[in-house]
Amino acid sequence: GAVVSQHPSWVICKSGTSVKIECRSLDFQATTMFWYRQFPKQSLMLMATSNEGSKATYEQGVEKDKFLINHASLTLSTLTVTSAHPEDSSFYICSAIPGQRSRTLHFGNGTRLTVT
Amino acid sequence: AQSVTQPDIHITVSEGASLELRCNYSYGATPYLFWYVQSPGQGLQLLLKYFSGDTLVQGIKGFEAEFKRSQSSFNLRKPSVHWSDAAEYFCAVGEQGAQKLVFGQGTRLTINP
Numbered sequence: 001g002a003v004v005s006q007h008p009s010w011v012i013c014k015s016g017t018s019v020k021i022e023c024r025s026l027d028f029q030a031t032t033m034f035w036y037r038q039f040p041k042q043s044l045m046l047m048a049t050s051n052e053g054s055k056a057t058y059e060q061g062v063e064k065d066k067f068l069i070n071h072a073s074l075t076l077s078t079l080t081v082t083s084a085h086p087e088d089s090s091f092y093i094c095s096a097i098p099g100q101r102s103r104t105l106h107f108g109n110g111t112r113l114t115v116t
Numbered sequence: 117a118q119s120v121t122q123p124d125i126h127i128t129v130s131e132g133a134s135l136e137l138r139c140n141y142s143y144g145a146t147p148y149l150f151w152y153v154q155s156p157g158q159g160l161q162l163l164l165k166y167f168s169g170d171t172l173v174q175g176i177k178g179f180e181a182e183f184k185r186s187q188s189s190f191n192l193r194k195p196s197v198h199w200s201d202a203a204e205y206f207c208a209v210g211e212q213g214a215q216k217l218v219f220g221q222g223t224r225l226t227i228n229p
């Protein structure tokens with residue numbers, strides 16, 4: 001149980017275009033999802049907390065206009081990288097918690113974004 | 117603010133040997149502690165977690181970890197590693213009452229045949 005699916009697993013796009021990444025909780029409802037970014041051989045850095053039905057909470061230093069997060073349902077959160085640039089190339093990972101009182105994050109398999 | 121330190125960036129052990137990966141945290145209250153494993157190009161899989169109670173925690177794949185409050189440590193151990201254990205290992209701390217995790221820098225484990 002507690003499966004988180006992320007799509008696509010990898011994407012290549014041109015500079016200036018936008019890319020949408022989906023994060024779905026397959027067998028549970030997730031009122032809260034988290035988006036992380038991971039640079040090569042580095043740790044995960046929390047970008048934002050996605051709350052169903054309300055605005056996302058962004059971490060300090062994360063551009064909310066560049067990284068648009070939408071959490072329209074209890075099983076889906078999307079991250080849109082707008083006007084992508086090569087420096088946005090990274091590994092993006094989402095996670096979700098099955099329930100308000102749960103303390104265990106379940107992670108998707110990540111999305112490798114390459115901006116050319 | 118809480119922080120997590122994994123002092124060893126890269127560790128190499130022989131197959132069948134024992135393993136200990138170090139993790140130190142900084143947090144004012146009793147933390148929620150986690151160990152995750154990541155294979156290349158993949159997401160994270162939870163190995164084990166500590167919330168309260170018995171300070172020796174058993175996880176999947178034969179891993180265990182011990183919470184030592186006096187040393188602010190949560191080291192991961194395995195008595196005998198397998199080649200399939202080669203991966204990146206992350207220690208993380210969660211704020212009590214919150215669900216955000218702060219990750220350590222990660223330790224890359226290489227297994228020699």
